[in-house]
Amino acid sequence: MVHTQGARRRRLAAIGLAGAVALSLSACGSERGDGGNQGGGSGKVGGTMIFGAAGNPKNFDPIFNDDGESFRPIRQMYDTLVQNKPGTAEVAGALAEKWESSNEGKTWKFTLRKNVKFHDGTPFNAAAVCFNFNRWFNMKGAAAQSQMIYYGDVFEGFAKNEGDATGEPVYKNCEAPDEGTAVLNLNKAKGAFPAAFTLPSLSMSSPDALKKYDADKVVQSGDSFTYGAYATDHPTGTGPFKFQSYDRAKGEITMVRNEDHWAKAKLDKIIFKIIPDENTRKQELRSGTIDAYDYPASADYKTLKDSGLQVLIRPSFNILYLGINGKNTPALRDLRVRQALAYGVNREQLVKSQLPEGAEVAKQFVPKAIAGYSSQVQEYKYDPEKAKQLLKEAGAENLKLKFYYPTEVTRPYMPNPQELFTVIADDLKKIGITIEPIARPWNGGYKDDVQKAGKHDLHLLGWTGDYNDAGNFVGTFFGRAKAEFGYDNQELFNAIGKADATVGDEAHKKAYEAVNADLMSKYLPAIPVSNTTPGIAVSSKISGVVPSPLTDERFNTASKE
Template structure:
């Protein structure tokens, strides 16, 4: 007779075996609905046993799953699986191709855009997708300043919530027309950005303020479960109009520590991870069971200086001195090969990049001279806010902050490093509660406007929702950036952006740090994964092969 103790152990072991089977799949690696029909399996047991599950490890939890309200990559990674946009980017570029819209026609003056829509799409809640749903979403985004990206990209404000979009009209069941108040050169590329994923109106109305944790879209995966600070699960959308997902389930696991996350990858507990420590890249390369996949670089890490606060940072000479007092080459060496020093807000991969600008360089004596001229020969005390979780553009934020702290001691600037979790850090910087702060940006649409206007225009220096966390408010730069938005000729736009970068460099609201090629480590069984330069991508094309 088996006693209760051994019976309990046997039950536990059996449960663990089932869990491993569900996570890794069987030897065939294929058990979708179609294969079950072919085999005549009616009870579905083999489908569960052979289910393909991708477990994706990341450094922080999502903030929320209503993409129009967030700017963090951890949220967008998930929402990219759940929602579709009117148009989407090509797999390996920011060129635009059809998605929910099949074709589009701009008017000659650029003020009207007409989109023809697919007529075979349903939301995850079973409702048909029509032009009225597009109207609903754009009107929703234009009702409140809390829809941050709408404001960033379409110039909306509390005084003018619609921004440049004057109206969105359903001209038939499957045709929608946008009327703009002025031409907008990046308009089409902007519509492909994840924040403009189309949500089910019924779900938005049903869940109200809780919609952010009950997302319903039309994408290749359906939201299943969110366990805060632990995991988010999405499952394959069997009715997807596009390329059907090859895996049945994706679990986004939150594992804050880079080293712990890497150990889970090595043990097989997860299949992919971001935030690989640079020193672990060689370990991945030497392990045949793993692979290192580089994301194309379209990003910037920087230290913003709050120009809106009374005190030393309000002085241009002080900001220039700080740029001179930091040894950028030494700082970027902490990236261990995945970062290159930055001198502009734009990454060099984008058109409009001003390569003629000469970086400040490292010159402690010149920094001391500027500080003395500004009345700060004896230095001052200041804070530097950083985040605890690694980001694609900054793999070791605390170590980087401590390095700057030591360097600025040489010019009598005493820095207090304040470390916060990611959500808290975003909140305090958007509200201007910092002196200096680390942040970064991965481009959304391949247009210079997405960096310069979003991150450094006075329109986006609003307390509570600032993308411009330096709170830099240059009228000259603003005029150049607005002119570039309405100019449809790319050569003329380039000239405007070149000039804007010169002014920004002179005013020094930032200390630009690095552009990175973020590594993504994965089990070698993960195939057909193509990382996008925008920082995230739908997972319907990747597969797991045994």
């Protein structure tokens, strides 16, 4: 099946998506890409941009990552086969200039960009594409497979499942009929393609570097993981910037311009300076010691602008949710108790008091912009008396819950985790629930405790869409049993799996509309809280940074005066 993206864009315009973001939801397509063909900003060539990062990266191997603080530097060093056009979630070319699907969505043919080299000087070609896909598929060891979060979500299984994966793999094999053509063969169709190919986890790495620096070595010790030298000190992609160093003592990641990139950057260098405290990031931007930082507090927008700084606003493409883990506390398995939590949180007031202008109360688990958003869902408007009544009916009036929230992080959907926790916890206390607060560093215990060990009862987490498909939200959250939710409902898993495998625009959309309606009425495994429009604070000396709804900013477009 081969077609262009225009018809889909027109349909999205018809459902009211503003011109600020042109979204494409194509299940299969062919397009000569211009996603990577942007030059830099309008300023002069040269200079260094210092970006204030909120936390340490997990590592630099794309396949072993699943968080924004890691993906931000990864996006500068690597390219994917296809990527998002700047400022949009529309699929465009990158390492592949053209692509097409056939065999009812089970075969994908990529025509590759010519004369591209990895940062170590080795050629990027079809053999390299197949090496990467075969590496992921054949990855050995439960520890390594457990860290391949996005690959597991999209491709569902490995040649030999040794970790949590239990499904039949989507991936079958890869062929390289010539240097410029890579063909992926799948065991079953995925409605999420080609959009899912934009995932930074599926970035192309140098086969030589992967072999040389022991890339597949992942060792687990308790809740901690260690990685080979490729992930820690030798990331080797094709991107517009090349890794130079990571000074862990100073908390600085330094990259230099890749002179051979087809969309060559204007900046000489980017430094990611790790500054966990938001107020410190703000002060450093105002004093000029950094040039940008992400997710400024909404209360600071006016102050920053009045200081002559820029606040670039992203279109909303995310969700914050209050997660519920039914494994540890049996009462949370009762739908009435979960509904009581939903009625007991004053989400309208939280959005007004804690989130940036433009934020909205989330009524389901996907943003409005995505096909599959349902206009017919059960809503849970603030009603503390109804919440108390439901708790009483369920015999759960004296609940005591461990409520986890993260520190040392800001996320687009969660600009200040502690303040959000405080507001929600206070609401829950008003309906008679005793809250035990537990704070953990984002990359120092929180994600492991919540997503892997399931130690919590409640937690704050969210999602910024990685690609433009409803399954990237609800499938990622609820498509299989996960420690995060302690929730095992095969009926729901089957419904999501069926929707995920449905190809064709209208059929795919309707399948996810039904899933979203059932999630809010029959299951409610978590509580959607809000959709936000997060910002990036940028110095007036910087131009060319294009805010992305997917937080997919590529700094090859940036210039510094």
